[in-house]
Amino acid sequence: MAGEGSEFRGRRIPEATVVRLPVYQRILSELLAGDQRTVSSEQLAVRARVNAAKVRKDLSHLGSFGTRGTGYDAALLVAQIDRALGADRDWPIAIVGIGNLGRALANSEGFSSHGFRVGALLDADPAVVGTMVGSVRVRHIDDLATVAAEERPAVGVVATPAAVAQEVTDALVSIGVPSILNFASRVLTVPPHVVLRNVDLSIELQVMSFYQARSGPGGVDGPVSSLGVVGRDGTGERRRAGRRPR
Amino acid sequence: MAGEGSEFRGRRIPEATVVRLPVYQRILSELLAGDQRTVSSEQLAVRARVNAAKVRKDLSHLGSFGTRGTGYDAALLVAQIDRALGADRDWPIAIVGIGNLGRALANSEGFSSHGFRVGALLDADPAVVGTMVGSVRVRHIDDLATVAAEERPAVGVVATPAAVAQEVTDALVSIGVPSILNFASRVLTVPPHVVLRNVDLSIELQVMSFYQARSGPGGVDGPVSSLGVVGRDGTGERRRAGRRPR
DNA sequence: TATTGTGAACCTCTTCACAGCT
DNA sequence: AGCTGTGAAGAGGTTCACAATA
Numbered sequence: 001m002a003g004e005g006s007e008f009r010g011r012r013i014p015e016a017t018v019v020r021l022p023v024y025q026r027i028l029s030e031l032l033a034g035d036q037r038t039v040s041s042e043q044l045a046v047r048a049r050v051n052a053a054k055v056r057k058d059l060s061h062l063g064s065f066g067t068r069g070t071g072y073d074a075a076l077l078v079a080q081i082d083r084a085l086g087a088d089r090d091w092p093i094a095i096v097g098i099g100n101l102g103r104a105l106a107n108s109e110g111f112s113s114h115g116f117r118v119g120a121l122l123d124a125d126p127a128v129v130g131t132m133v134g135s136v137r138v139r140h141i142d143d144l145a146t147v148a149a150e151e152r153p154a155v156g157v158v159a160t161p162a163a164v165a166q167e168v169t170d171a172l173v174s175i176g177v178p179s180i181l182n183f184a185s186r187v188l189t190v191p192p193h194v195v196l197r198n199v200d201l202s203i204e205l206q207v208m209s210f211y212q213a214r215s216g217p218g219g220v221d222g223p224v225s226s227l228g229v230v231g232r233d234g235t236g237e238r239r240r241a242g243r244r245p246r
Numbered sequence: 247m248a249g250e251g252s253e254f255r256g257r258r259i260p261e262a263t264v265v266r267l268p269v270y271q272r273i274l275s276e277l278l279a280g281d282q283r284t285v286s287s288e289q290l291a292v293r294a295r296v297n298a299a300k301v302r303k304d305l306s307h308l309g310s311f312g313t314r315g316t317g318y319d320a321a322l323l324v325a326q327i328d329r330a331l332g333a334d335r336d337w338p339i340a341i342v343g344i345g346n347l348g349r350a351l352a353n354s355e356g357f358s359s360h361g362f363r364v365g366a367l368l369d370a371d372p373a374v375v376g377t378m379v380g381s382v383r384v385r386h387i388d389d390l391a392t393v394a395a396e397e398r399p400a401v402g403v404v405a406t407p408a409a410v411a412q413e414v415t416d417a418l419v420s421i422g423v424p425s426i427l428n429f430a431s432r433v434l435t436v437p438p439h440v441v442l443r444n445v446d447l448s449i450e451l452q453v454m455s456f457y458q459a460r461s462g463p464g465g466v467d468g469p470v471s472s473l474g475v476v477g478r479d480g481t482g483e484r485r486r487a488g489r490r491p492r
Numbered sequence: 493t494a495t496t497g498t499g500a501a502c503c504t505c506t507t508c509a510c511a512g513c514t
Numbered sequence: 515a516g517c518t519g520t521g522a523a524g525a526g527g528t529t530c531a532c533a534a535t536a
Contacts, residue, residue: 013456014504014505015453015504015505016504016505016506017505018453018456019449019453021452021456022446022448022449022452022453023433023449026431027433040516040517040518041517041518042517047433048433049433049435051506051507051508053506053507053508053509053519053520054505054506054507056517056518056519056520057505057506057507057519057520059518059519060518060519060520064518064519066517066518066519067513067514067517067518068512068513068514068516068517068518068519069513069514069515069516069517069518070514070516070517070518071516071517071518072518084456084459085452085455085456085459086455086456086458086459086460087452087455089455089459091455091458093451099350100346100347100349100350100353101346101347101350101354103346103350104345104346104347104349104350104447105447107346108347108447108448109431109448110431110446110447110448110449110451110452111447111448111451114448114451114452114455115455116448116451116455154455154458155451155454155455155458178458178461179454179457179458181450181451181454185272185355185356187269187273187293187294187295189295195454195457195458195461197450197453197454199445199447199450200268200356201350201351201354201356201357201445202268202354202355202356202357202360202362203265203268203269203356204427204443204445205339205356205357205360205362205401205427206267206268206331206333206356206360207261207264207265207268207443208401208425208427208441208443209331209332209333209335209337209360209361209362209400209401210259210264210267210330210331210332211425211441212332212337212400212401212424212425212441213330213331213332213335214332215424215441260526260527261526261527262526262527262528263527286494286495286496287495287496288495297528297529297530298495299497299498299528299529299530299531300527300528300529302495302496302497302498303497303498303527303528303529305496305497306496306497306498310496310497312495312496312497313495313496313535313536314494314495314496314497314534314535314536315493315494315495315496315535315536316494316495316496316536317494317495317496318496
């Protein structure tokens with residue numbers, strides 16, 4: 001068990017910041033595509049719908065890459081964020097459960113960039129096994145050990161029905177997959193050394209109905225603006241409708 | 247603009263709590279299905295992988311429904327959570343973008359329970375328009391106004407490519423859809439009265455590579471366990487690997 | 493005795509405000 | 515003059531610890 005203190009590079013980066021880094025990165029890429037070379041925290045803040053001080057504090061966790069009076073060099077910032085997020089490495093992904101969701105993930109831009117690469121697709125349905133999704137052939141889940149030996153997946157994505165999610169997770173863990181991204185509506189158990197994150201597509205919907213239910217019939221609580229992801233336990237950006245005066 | 251203070255029922259419920267309510271609810275439903283009538287905060291906590299005090303504080307926001315020495319009546323609790331989340335009402339959903347993701351959402355359990363109902367499916371692709379997904383026929387996005395008049399969607403789900411996400415959102419807002427759930431990797435702009443939440447499927451992946459990158463080469467920062475959703479900005483449950491002594 | 497409900501302490505994240513640098 | 519980087523204050527959320535109570 002590693003002690004406090006020894007860190008990889010620089011300070012510890014708060015989780016709330018980590019969740020926003022991909023958003024900044026996407027915005028920076030767009031600015032670069034439009035030939036903008038430098039960017040101020042204010043410009044980034046407007047595009048990401050956050051406070052400029054938050055942008056500066058977030059970026060300060062990566063180091064001091066800004067220039068006072070000028071702003072940040074967009075290309076440099078992209079490189080730093082990539083490095084912090086590990087996007088400069090190769091991350092083979094194994095997706096288990098090739099239904100509509102698994103297929104959507106396999107085809108999505110986000111799963112084939114930033115160092116990620118769909119290395120393996122697995123399913124238990126004989127009608128699906130053997131078919132191609134993009135350039136990858138779906139293998140049978142029973143071949144997981146073989147597939148793992150070939151691809152050494154860094155992330156296992158669970159996109160199966162909830163009923164088999166734990167079983168699939170156990171299999172992924174047993175072949176040494178160090179990170180699990182769970183899309184099933186079920187709380188999973190993993191050993192302490194495995195990184196687990198959850199994305200529940202319907203929880204967001206229920207959170208929306210909560211706010212909608214309140215804002216309707218005599219309610220007052222406002223909407224919530226959200227930045228980012230769902231996973232984790234959440235992190236985010238909130239804003240009440242009836243905002244308090246300064 | 248409503249003032250501070252007047253509330254729907256009871257106190258204001260913290261967002262972090264709202265995100266966990268669906269998880270408690272699912273666990274309670276499972277316990278009820280197994281004929282368990284009462285449940286302690288400790289039991290709920292173990293199953294949801296959270297602290298028992300957090301469960302009690304979360305539930306206390308709904309009122310005092312527990313019995314000291316005994317625990318909570320599971321059925322009563324489900325009813326209370328349903329009411330808080332608005333699951334006792336009807337929430338027609340319009341999904342725009344019937345690719346793999348849209349189809350996955352349309353078929354998912356979470357979009358056809360807790361009061362939700364897939365009321366309309368919309369796409370711009372002539373090859374998709376007219377096809378059936380479940381029991382709903384896909385309509386052309388240009389017919390949005392007509393569809394909206396029939397169904398009055400309470401939630402608009404954006405499952406389109408990022409490039410058209412803002413345009414689609416504007417259309418949904420213009421026909422009076424009060425809540426938008428965005429799955430596109432793009433920061434959206436909506437008027438203040440519209441509730442917006444975001445689910446970015448790839449941000450979680452990037453957060454995972456961040457932790458993986460650190461735990462590997464000389465790093466120290468531990469994994470993050472996550473409860474819940476992805477959307478929003480997250481909420482969550484954190485645990486460091488090298489935990490500090492008490 | 494078992495377990496809730498909650499004040500208080502603690503911790504994390506956000507925002508302000510401004511010194512300091514270019 | 516403009517903008518970053520950050521200390522300090524503030525807000526929100528979590529956890530502890532225990533009095534209240536069935």
